[in-house]
Amino acid sequence: MMRRLLLLTVCLLPASLHAADLRVVATTNSMGTLASAVGGEHIDLTVLAPPDRDAHFLQAKPSMMRDLRRADLVIAVGAELEAGWLPVAVKRAANPAIQPGQPGHFEAAGHVDLLDVGESGGGHVHASGNPHFNLDPRRMRALLPALAERLAAIDPPHADSYRAHANEAVARLDRLMPEWTDRASDAPGAVFHHADTRYLMDWLDLPVLGYLEPTPGVPPTARHLRELAESLEGSDGVIIHAPYYSGRGPNKLGGELGWPVVQLHTEPDAPTLDAWIGLIDAWVDALSRHDRAGSRSD
Known part of the structure; x- marks a missing residue:
């Protein structure tokens, strides 16, 4: 009797509870924008850096480690923007899936051409290139299909959906960019x-x-x-x-x-x-x- 009740309860649960969404952690809202635009209804998104804070100067916190420990994918800006806190947080999270070099670790800077490469100095200057490409529609546009392919590799059943979402976002930016430049x-x-x-x-x-x-x-x-x-x-x-x-x-x-x-x-x-x-x-x-x-x- 108890087994029958349990089976009945499971059958009545909402579909979203039968299979967990892909857990995605983005370091900034711009990276979260890419995730939500491509991932759509298939991801559960968390963003680490508040939009009113300079992402250079965050500190690795226990809440970050908790989110990263459960993540299937982390989306970082890269180019040393989060160098002061993300590597520590990822290491302490002890999640093999999101370590650098793994499919669950996506660095956006590795998928676009960077400006100011090789320039070094004090303060915010990054020798690997300027990491502030989030205000450039050209580079954000290029990142949409790149992220779609990464999500498709991690979650093959929804691959077509990720690619379709990316194409829709690209088309939207293509319509807006000439208006902005004009x-x-x-x-x-x-x-x-x-x-x-x-x-x-x-x-x-x-x-x-x-x-x-x-x-x-x-x-x-x-x-x-x-x-x-x-x-x-x-x-x-x-x-x-x-x-x-x-x-x-x-x-x-x-x-x-x-x-x-x-x-x-x-x-x-x-x-x-x-x-x-x-x-x-x-x-x-x-x-x-x-x-x-x-x-x-x-």
Whole structure:
């Protein structure tokens, strides 16, 4: 009797409980965007880095190890972006499936061409290449089919679904990219805090007019801001920086030049394609509306 009741209970369970979704852990919301766009209904997604934090400076936490221990696939940016915390977290998770070199370890940087390869120095500079390609629709587009193939290898029964999802996302970006480049075609360029917009400006073919950091990872100094203001005096542009950086330097430079100062995150607020598209749209809007009043940072 008990066995019959147990079988009846199992039969009445929702289909989603009969087989667990593929457990995917992404290091950032941009990597989570790729996962959700391709994986769709077949994955259970966890993102390690909050979108309002600089992913360079996270610390390996027990909660990360717990998520990684249960993961079937980890999706990392790579190119040393997470070097200070992800290798430690993956090692301590003791999950053979997601160790480097295994199918369950996907480094996005290994599937796209990187800029600034071989350049080294202090702060955030990465000798293996600039890891901030998440704002470049060309490279994110290229990663969609690459991730689809990795998911298909790990989960063959849903391979066709992963490939179809990737094709749909690629087609969506193909429709949007010409519109974005057209909107920004006459923008004069911008000053940024750090080289995390390098790919964005390369894609839009716009000049980087300067960086608020005198050296990567070093906060703006009064001397550097003064020299930057002198070099840009009489020109046009916009100053854009992430909210986790201090607004003092951008506001000082913006006041001296009469340029708008805009705060924008470099990660979408959610790991979805819609949110990522909204982020790119906001960046294009900020760059192309340089002649309008900007918003001051606090």
